[in-house]
Amino acid sequence: MNREKKLKKPVASFILLTNIIFLPLFCLVGAISILGLPxxxxxxxxxxxxxxxxxxxAFLFKKIYPGQSLMQFVKDKFHHKLKLSVILTAIMIQIFIFLMIVFLVWKNSEVNSVFTVSSWGMMIYFFFKNLFAGPLGEExxxxxxxxxxxxxxxxxxxxxxxIGFWWGMWHLPIWFTSGLMGMDLIKYILFFMISLISTKIVMTAFYNLNQNLVIPIIIHQLFNFFIGIINGNLIDLLMYNAIFYLGAAVLxxxxxxxxxLYGMEEITKDEYLKSSSYSN
Structure with a gap:
């Protein structure tokens, strides 16, 4: 019998350590920017x-799940067969939100172009940079x-x-390096948190339908990518995202x-035992 002591508050420990690791790394990113490095x-x-x-x-894994394999844990998060209907529905919702925001920006803005990228090469680079600097590292x-x-x-x-609240709070250093102040900063934080919590609810709903981590990765990626390629006022973009993603979550x-509200769809007994093996 495995007698290794488990963490009593694994989620709280995870959130705390995540922030402890992130802060010096974020400061290093800031230093690179200030120094003008490539x-x-x-x-x-x-x-x-x-x-x-x-x-x-990864650092806490053995204390959270004594005797278990991190690699097997990760594999199990992707082992369920993807449902095309779930993926397409999630993507269609986000494309609809994207198009609505593009229309609002085009209608209310005087910018020459609605988009921040001017070529397919830049768009592809931006897509993969966002993939590695967000969904793949966070999900x-x-x-x-x-x-x-x-x-x-x-x-x-x-x-x-x-989780949406603490995920949003993890971005706190970014808020105070945005250059915004006063009411603009308050609006930025408010719309940011509403957007993230609403998106988190959408992620959860679709993830519980399919039980494959590819689903939240796709939703997260499209959220970041779409808002990043629209050329508009940042606060307005966050406000539009907050409104539409909150609406999608409620719907x-x-x-x-x-x-x-109640839980995940029923899965077979063998699948349940496999998915819950890390809690025993």
Whole structure:
């Protein structure tokens, strides 16, 4: 019998360590920018800092799940067969939101171009930079571990709000280096938090439908990518995202409350035993 002592508060320990690792990495990113080092160095360091939650989870893994394999844990998060209907529905919702925001920016802005990228090459580079500097580095810890760990005690909705809040707070250093002040900073933080918590609820609903971490990775990637290629006022963009993603979250709860208010869809006994083996 494995007698290794488990952490009493694994999620709290994960969140704390994630922030402890992230802060010096973020400061290093800032130093690289101030020193004017090549942009590729800045981008690489930005990607590394985004993986702070994965580093934290890997460091704590043996204390959270004594005797278990980290590699097997990660594999199990991707072992369920992807459902095309789930992926397409999630993507279509985000494309609709993107198009609505583009229309609003085009209608209300006087900029020459609605988009920040001017070539396919720049768009492809921006897509993959965002993929490595966000979804791939964050989803294992925040969604694969923390969200599912809290769902053992709370409803998916409450777990999403809790994790969404702390996921948003993890971005706190970015808020205070945005250059915004006063009411603009307050609006930025408010819309940012509403956007992230709402997006987290959407992620949870679709993840619970399919149980494959590819789903939240796609949703996270499209959220970051779409807002990044629209050329508009940052606060306005965050406001539009907050409104539309909150609307999407509410609509999903109304249409399919089972996967948000009460729990995940039923899975077979063997699948349940496999997915819960890390809690024993």
């Amino acid at each position: 942009k590729w160095i800045f981008d690489v360091m930005l990607c590394i800092s985004a993986w702070s939650s994965t580093f934290a989870f 294992i810890g925040w969604r694969g571990f923390a969200q599912m760990e809290l769902q053992k005690k709370y409803s998916p909705l409450l777990a999403s709000i809790i 999903i709860i109304i249409i399919n409350p089972k996967n948000v």
